[in-house]
Amino acid sequence: MSTSTIDPTPAAEIATSRNNPVIRRERREKRLRIVLPIAAIAIALALWEFLVWYNEVPHYLIPAPSLIAKTLVTDWASLMQSAVFTVKLTLMSLGLAIVGGVLLGMLFALSRPIEMSLFPFAVIMQVTPIVAIAPLILIYVSNTFVALLICAWIVAFFPILSNTAIGLRSADHNLRDLFSLYRATPLQRLRYLLVPSALPYFMAALKIAGGLALIGAVVAEFVAGTAGQNTGLASRILESSFRNEIPRMFAALFLVSLLGVVIFLFTSWLSRAVLGHWHESEIKREG
Amino acid sequence: MTKLPFHGDQAELISMRDVDKVFGNGTVAVRDMSLSINQGEFVSFLGPSGCGKSTALKMISGLLSVSKGSITVNGHPAGAGGDGDDIGYVFQEATLMPWANVFENVYLPLKLRGLKKAQARERVENVLSMVGLMNFAKSYPRELSGGMRMRVSIARAMVTKPKLLLMDEPFAALDEMTRTKLNDEVLSLWKTHGLSVIFVTHSVFESVYLSSRVVVMAARPGRVVHDIPLTSGYPRNAAYRMSPEYAESCKTVSSALEGTLDNVDLNH
Incomplete structure (x- = not known):
């Protein structure tokens, strides 16, 4: 008492x-x-x-970092061209995954029947290894870039879809009641309640999808081989392995990792910028 | 009939007639509830958990529909009158938007009404100073204590200048001292703004301290078993808590409440 x-x-x-x-x-x-x-x-x-x-150690087994750095400089032009290709592929697939995932996620959150009917397709797309579908897509789609884009998109799309759908449903029940009490329009409810409630979920998905888009892009390029005229970092790696140019392989690998790190840092920064002032996941606790 | 010590005229504000609420799973939350509440009354719904007191409150607000019977608020069917401005609702938790600061949270009802921030600023600042949070307009809910969050919640409910304030066990999660303080603040809001208040609680002391009338409810099925007018005058303060009147009222209400618990035990 x-x-x-x-x-x-x-x-x-x-x-x-x-x-x-x-x-x-x-x-x-x-x-x-x-x-x-x-x-x-x-x-x-x-x-x-x-x-x-x-x-x-001979350089065709393990090259020294200095040699890799030298290769980066000497092959800068061709490596950069490939890097730009991979960056474009990754970012475009991530962008499309965001657009598609968010739109479909909203549809799922709005209607249970739609979710129940379409969710199996999303799951099938997610669980089937992209390496296994990629050859088919490359056969059906004549434009290699578009085919690669589809592959990377499939991989990155699912986390965004599922997290957006869950996030939109996660709004506090009392707050929903409050919005009903004040006769909020559906648009107001979406804008002021559902979207902010879904944001932490979306941000978590974005962090995952950013990495996955890169993985999807690289895997798809591996499957496509060096066939296309525009080739990305993955085909550079393949090509170097055929020619036993190990330092060049490491240089390309370094650029792929660097790209992954940059994507990770950017999505983490974005998440902190958007959620930092209120959400538990991004609030720094004072010790 | 004793003249009740509340302010305002005696026009009927809420009328519940033979109201039943049966949920989808067959639970009878409320059975045969009939109640008339006048303008200016401070009514407590008191009862054990499961007695339907919160359900009754939700039905009055229009958040839940009735299964049978009718409820009118201010002459309109519950939930259909006005544009929602007439009723303020305070939940058991503060129910604030964690992503928005105190100002934005209190501004919300006006924002949903289409008021621009510049138009609403004065009203928001007024209610914030009313609950003593003027200096915290820019703070986020997580930076506030439980009692302060509840004050924000009350400010939000008051920002539309409602005639009726519905409070669903608002202070149940707070410590005793904060609760006492907030009780006094609610009484002063009620008095200065000519509100009608329905206050759901499971505390005999709280209901006796605050209300001009205590509606005692019993569970399984939820129903009204006693309707006890409290004739002690206002203002009520610490001295009232020490008075024999207060002790007497607590005794009356307690024994009425114990009766409801006996029934529950007999039935199960």
Whole structure:
């Protein structure tokens, strides 16, 4: 019965959180978060370089990082052309996956029967390995770029669809009641309640789909081989492996990874920018 | 009939006639509920969980339809009158939008009404200062304590200047001191704005402290078993809590409530 808890005064809490020691600690942590990974990678590269040099490993087995860097410079023009192709493919498939996933997700959230009828197709598309469908798509679609786009899209599309549908349904029930009470129009309900409620789910899906779009693009290119005239990083890798140009293979591989990292960093940043001020997943807890 | 100590005239505001509510799974949430509530009354619905008190509140607001019988609010069938401005609703949880700051949360009902932010600013700021949160307009719900969140929720309910305030166990999750404080704030809102309030609670003390009338409900099926007018005058304050009147009323309401619990035990 007799609780002695007094209403906490957030004014005071907020004030103390802006005190100097906390800010200083935060800045230090921020610096460390950049400095430590860079240092770790630098040490790993140095070790790699040293071991290759020390053991005299031939460059057609494992090239030293310095050789890979040199290849990056000498083959810059052709590698960049391929990178641009892969970036275009990845981003376009991700964009289409967002558009398609969100639209269909909204449709699913609006109507149970539509969801029940169409969901199996989405699941089948998702669970069938893309490597297995890609050859068919390449046969049916004459334009190689479009075929590759479809492959990457199939892979990236599903998480966005399912998360959007779940997210739109996740709005708080009392808030829904409140919107009914104030006679909100369907559009108002969508804009002010359902979309913000779905945003954390959508952002989680985007992080996954970004990576998947790249994987889809690379896998599809592998299946397509070096047939097309415009070729991406994956076909560069294939081509180099046929010609036993291992340093070039590593250089292309490096660019693929770099692309994946950039996509990851961007989607993470976007998620923080959109949700940071309110959603639990992105709020930094003060220790 | 004793003249009740609430303000305002005695025109009927809410009339429930023979209302039943049966849910899809066959549960009878409310049976044969008839009730007349006048303008300016502060009525508590008191009862054990499952007695249909929240269901009754939802039906009055129009959020739930009745299975049988009729409810009119201000002469209109429940949920059909006006444009929703007449009723303020406060849920058990604060039910704020976590992505919006305090100002945006309170502005919501006016925004849904099509008011621009500039037009609404004064009204929003007025209700915020009414609940003492003027300095927190830019804070997000997660930065506030439970009691402050509930104040935001009350401010949001008051921003449309409703005639009727429906409160569904609003302070059940709060600690005793915050609850006492908010009880006084609700009483002062009721008084200064000439509101009618229906307050759902499972606390005898809370219902006796606040209301001009306590409707005691029993469970399985949910129904009204006692309708107890409380004649103690307002304003009510800490001194009232110590008074013999208050103790007497608590005793009366408690024993009425115990009766409902006995029934439940006999039936099961």
